[in-house]
Amino acid sequence: MFPTRLEIIPSEGIVEKVRAAVPLGTTLTITCLPHHGIGRTMRAAVELSRLGYRAVPHLAARALEDRSQLAGILRDCDGAGIREVFAVGGDTPRPAGPYGTSAELMEDIAQYSGGSIAVGVAGYPEGHPAVSGLDLLEDLLTKQHMASHVVTQMCFSAPKIVDFVALLRREGVDLPVWAGVAGAVPRTKLVSLATQIGVGTSLKFLSRKGPLARRLLSGDRYSPAPLVAGLAENQDRIAGIHLYTFNSLDAAAANQAAADHAAAPDALGTAPASA
Template sequence: MLPTRLEIIPTDGIVADVRAQLPAGTTITVTCLPHHGIERTMETATALAGHGYNAVPHLAARSIVSRKQLAGIVRDCGGAGITELFVIGGDKTHSAGPFTSSEGLMREIAEVSGNTMTMGVAGYPEGHPSITDGQLLDSLRAKQELASHIVTQMCFSPTAIAGYSAMLLREGVTLPVWAGVAGAVPRTKLIMLATKIGVGSSLKFITGKAALGKKLLGGGRYQPGELIEDLQALPSPPAGIHLYSFNNL
């Protein structure tokens, strides 16, 4: 069985929901959305850490307003026993402060923390809507000395995950890859979300032409069990499963 971590959105009441449904010790990553801001991410992550969860806050570079704010975040993480971060560029068009990319933010975190923070980074097996494949690869090459692992965007194809991992190895990126998998989500919501984030070939189920489409569109809720089994059966399976729960715990 592959190790699994869950991603949540820091909405009102989510800490109570996690405590009611998931055992202490579970790894929970907490998103950083532009309309929520870093503050809500950190409040949720530190609360979860205080209840015995392995909390991993997401930090979006373009949402950090100053180096002083970042130093405070790193200090708060230390006080809460948080030792891992997930670092992204973020969806904001313009930076709120001095950081424009995840790489720059990671280098600052490493300096401020004295290299005591573990950091994960994002990977895109089916590409990114606004960044070329070459730019994504160059970014991973630059960040891998600072990172501990890659978490992929939501993907529905074990073949795409396997091909992406093999490509990274050929290109000299040796970080472990965690496969991003959608949890048990209502299918209409899943299609909307997947389309928005730019999932490519593995989203052919929208047309109903692929066998995968019939599986996904059957019933009212997508279930990830079969995909996870297929990932586990790969000759070189991913390092783990990163479950996008969308708060459907």
């Protein structure tokens, strides 16, 4: 059985949606989108943490205006009992302040927090459209001493995720890896999102006919269960499932149950080898 985290977007009313659909104690990671800003991410994270969820705000390096803003964020985290953040570079082309990369941000997080804040970082089994594979690997090697774990980009192929973990281990990155898995969403929305973020390669199964494609899609919706079942065959390499919910929180409990069932020992005998 895999531990599961839920990624949410801090849209209007998200706290009320979470309270209605997600059990207290669940780990929730809160994205930081350019048009929302870090302020909205932190407000949602603080409120959710105080309600009894384990909130993990995303901090985008290029969105931070100065070091005093970071210091204030870390004070807010401390006051709300938040002990973990997720550091990304951010999608804005130019930094708003002193941080151009997540590594630079992580250095100050470690200094200002005295090491009391765990920091997750991103991994890319299918690469990044703007960064070479070698540079991505060197970046992880450089900052792994400041990181607590890796979360992969949304991926749809168990072999790609497993191969990515094997590559990291061969190259000396020993951080736990959480597999980024899409929750149950309409297929048209899923294909659009995957194309935008550059993971179309592992979505080629959508155009294939056969038992695997039929299992991955139920009607017009994608199901994560077969992918998780494929990952479960290498459970010793995967720390857990990072579920991208797209704020479809009514389906979050079903997604978690499907992931738990797919990873359970009695489910492995019928699980496909890959997704």
